[in-house]
Amino acid sequence: MQPETPEEQQARVLTLEAFADTIIPGTKRSADDRAIAGVSPDGGAVESGALALMEDPAGGVSLMLGTLSEALNAHATRYAEANGLTLDPAVPPFVGLAFDHRTALLSHLLAPDNPEKEMWVGLALFSNMAYDSAAHMNTRDALAAGHPGLLAIGITRPDDDGLWRFPEYSYGRPLSRPHPHTTPTGSPA
């Protein structure tokens, strides 16, 4: 296998970031950010670490990322042709698609009857996990660093020892009649 050139690496990163941004959209990191479509006012999957999670050897997709990126761009090229779209040659084809078109293409690739569905589901899973659980880093560190996904979801901070405890947790009163046939052990009859 040939080592990746810097241009190939950049194309791969931009493409995978655009994929992750379609799953959980975010805000552009800078005015010239092409990977992130910028349809959301705060950080999304990319800023949450989607690339780091995809590239983590522990995840199991890191060795496939080049292949997946190329396949996604091939799909994007065909999609653009089929829909009469002109793509900017300065960026990879998938990155050149507007957000709605990226969404439409991924909806097709992730559909239950798509023969390639499984590989795209894997990427979607990692994109989502980066945002909802920061699985590439310690949860406590992610919270301390202001991880955009965990903050948006509203995860509370743990105690000083890194463990969560909720001493206030109950309404403290009966809130329903139990089933009339409940047995003495508390089970259904």
Add this chain to the structure above:
Amino acid sequence: MTSGASTDVVVIGSGFGGAIPAYHLAAGGARVVVLERGPWLSSEEFDHDFKLGSSYTRIFDFTVGDGMSVLGGNCVGGGSVVYFATMPRAPRFVFERQGSIGRRMWPAAITRDTLDPWYDRVCEALPITMQSWDKVPYAGGLFAAACAHAGRTANPVPSAVDVDKCTNCNWMMAGCRFDAKRSLLLNYLPAALAHGAEIRPLHEVQHLSRTDDGGYRVHYRVVDGEDYRILHDSGTIDAKIVIVAAGAGATPVILQRSEPTLGTMPSAVGRYFSGNGERLNTAVFDDDRVREVLGLSRPDGRGYDANQIGRGPTVATWDKLDPDLPEYERYSLEQLFFPLGLGTILAQVPDAQGPSWFGLAKKDMLRRWQSWLTLFTMSEDDNEGVFGPPPATGNADRISQQMLGRGPLRYRPTANTLRGWAAADADARDILERDGLARVMPWTNDVVGAYTVHPLSSCRIGDDPATSALDDRHELRQHPGIFVTDGSAVPGALTVNPALTIAALAERAVPGIVRAAQERGVPVTYHGSLPEGTATAVPQVVPG
């Protein structure tokens, strides 16, 4: 390759189905070796952390199949270490179910009445306790109040959690750091060790063969402690009795892979898999309506906003566990907590204009995560699951170094199962969408198929050899001396959480296994004792 080892009994797996017979046989004097494919963790190693490589991925497996994904334990203690410890008994009608075969699928010897004494034993051993309303976390209380508002009943569910130790951290799926959850690491397994049983973690059994003296040879590979995709040494151990309790997603795979060395398996090995009819809905609550309609408020004035707080499922409605309803239309609805990392991607946006499970609207839904309430359906499915050819090793082709794999299970829900799910979905909406309380959507099956946290029935007991792999003593048909005592032995969906039923069946199977061992010359007796509990989980030093 290590070989030449022998013992009286090899137990494959250390969850409920393995730990219970391991304890009784060791207590009765047999030499017992437990082979567990997963690691052996102490309480201090149960992390509050989603990072890959933490206990959350070390002890938990998510196996994607064709139309069905299975979530389960992968550690010493098995499912009991990652479970939510909700322990109701199965309703009486369940034992009379006919399911897909048109006649009673449970053995004639087993009814709720005959199983109740065995349920009692497990309740005492763990222990399992009734739960009181004053200790029910917010999510359970909210569901109960919504049920009451809809004219329905709701129960705090019996649980194997010591609520005085519980911090309501909702990290149960990563193991209980506080020893509040009564896993097998605190009762049956330490008691088995005290009686001389040996537990070998990271030993993955691949297949069985026969020995010249009428016993069995168990073939295993040693699994890498960090990257489960890597297998190290192979070895064998001979035994007079083998108890297969690797879980319903693995037990049939081991037996199927053993066909070339053991001979033909009963046709029900790897068939009749049930996902316990499981399905999830996500409700997103309007906090104003929670306060106005249900009159609920927390000390700071919020109505709910507490999805993160609790200890898994604590309240269920059993109104539809009605024996007069037709089969496939009976189910329980249980409030549940599903952790981040796996618990958001399948949730769907109500009234989605574009994609329902990803994209901008989904991100907006995630912002309201603390107002989510997950509702768990356990219904009567049709035992539709079938295992294809076994993978090269283990029960799945591992994708990630831990947790994520691809397995050979195929599942296509029948019209019966779909009818039950549709009824339960409608019921969930009826309860939770009243008066603007919440919006409710089922999890999508379009991403990883259906899913279950309670795999069952892939090697089941029964009276009919054509539709059951085991007789009513849990012995594998045509292969005397091999017993199966895990969730795969349960004949069908239970409509409630199955751990207590799996454990009770394992308790019930032990006297018969002891008799079989005696007949094979093992000096063992059945005492009927129960294990002494321990305060905290600490692995024993494992001989090399």
